[in-house]
Amino acid sequence: MSAATPLLEAADVSFRYDAETVLDRVSFTLGRSEVLALLGPSGCGKTTLLNLIAGFRRPTSGRLTFDGAPIRGPGPDRAVVFQSGALFDWMTARSNIEFALGCRGVPKAERRRTSDRLLELVGLSGVAERYPYEMSGGMRQRVGVARVLAAEPRVMLMDEPFAAVDVQTREGLQEEVLRLHAEARSSIVFVTHSIEEAVFLADRVFVLERGGGRIAAEFRVDLPGPRWNALNRLHPEFLRLREEIYLTMTDQLRPDAERRHAAA
Numbered sequence: 001m002s003a004a005t006p007l008l009e010a011a012d013v014s015f016r017y018d019a020e021t022v023l024d025r026v027s028f029t030l031g032r033s034e035v036l037a038l039l040g041p042s043g044c045g046k047t048t049l050l051n052l053i054a055g056f057r058r059p060t061s062g063r064l065t066f067d068g069a070p071i072r073g074p075g076p077d078r079a080v081v082f083q084s085g086a087l088f089d090w091m092t093a094r095s096n097i098e099f100a101l102g103c104r105g106v107p108k109a110e111r112r113r114t115s116d117r118l119l120e121l122v123g124l125s126g127v128a129e130r131y132p133y134e135m136s137g138g139m140r141q142r143v144g145v146a147r148v149l150a151a152e153p154r155v156m157l158m159d160e161p162f163a164a165v166d167v168q169t170r171e172g173l174q175e176e177v178l179r180l181h182a183e184a185r186s187s188i189v190f191v192t193h194s195i196e197e198a199v200f201l202a203d204r205v206f207v208l209e210r211g212g213g214r215i216a217a218e219f220r221v222d223l224p225g226p227r228w229n230a231l232n233r234l235h236p237e238f239l240r241l242r243e244e245i246y247l248t249m250t251d252q253l254r255p256d257a258e259r260r261h262a263a264a
Ligand SMILES: Nc1ncnc2c1ncn2[C@@H]1O[C@H](COP(=O)(O)OP(=O)(O)OP(=O)(O)O)[C@@H](O)[C@H]1O
Pocket: 017, 020, 022, 040, 041, 042, 043, 044, 045, 046, 047, 048, 049
């Protein structure tokens, strides 16, 4: 497929659970190595969209293609990082990572070298032999990220991966994800409830509409590189976008009648 073909393309994608329309004719493209953040009120369909891209579910109608071919199910080119880290509890940090390498057919001798490198990348060399129950939430998330990187996916699908960790750890993990992204160049679709997280991480931010199942607004983020620079959180463009997105979202949260009244 040519480099001009978007990595992912959604064309009029709709999804229904029985009577409920969760996504309604959603269309967008995701570029190669682009980072896209999905924001929106609870229940607006962010996770559903991620599940469709992962191939866990199929659209009710519309077309969802990956590298030009329809998505028909899960695949190693689209790996998911869950909120819980979703590690194998009975495996050490290293074994969790090497398991993903094994799935990709990496020979045993090479697995060790690669897991060493990935553990170092996510700052966990010192706890390689620990089990998940011996690690903090932030450490488990790092192992989850390293395990997904081990799979060398073309796109990383991240569903509120840092929701359960404290603010400092969370900011550190965001910076790490951007450093890793600069190295691996896989695309990322990142679901979050945090406007700051979305703006810090993404090249583009979509705000999904509550109850409507559509993309209500789209924002392009243009911050100076390197993108993992923590000072970007104080950059005037960061603050401007945070405000603009906040105003868009709070307007969405107002009941329809009130919104119509305000517009009149
Ligand atoms: N398995 C299911 N069966 C029926 N309805 C579901 C199912 N999963 C989700 N839904 C409904 O689909 C809608 C969208 O859910 P989804 O989890 O995609 O939203 P979300 O934006 O990710 O929410 P949150 O921010 O709370 O995680 C919700 O109204 C939810 O109740």
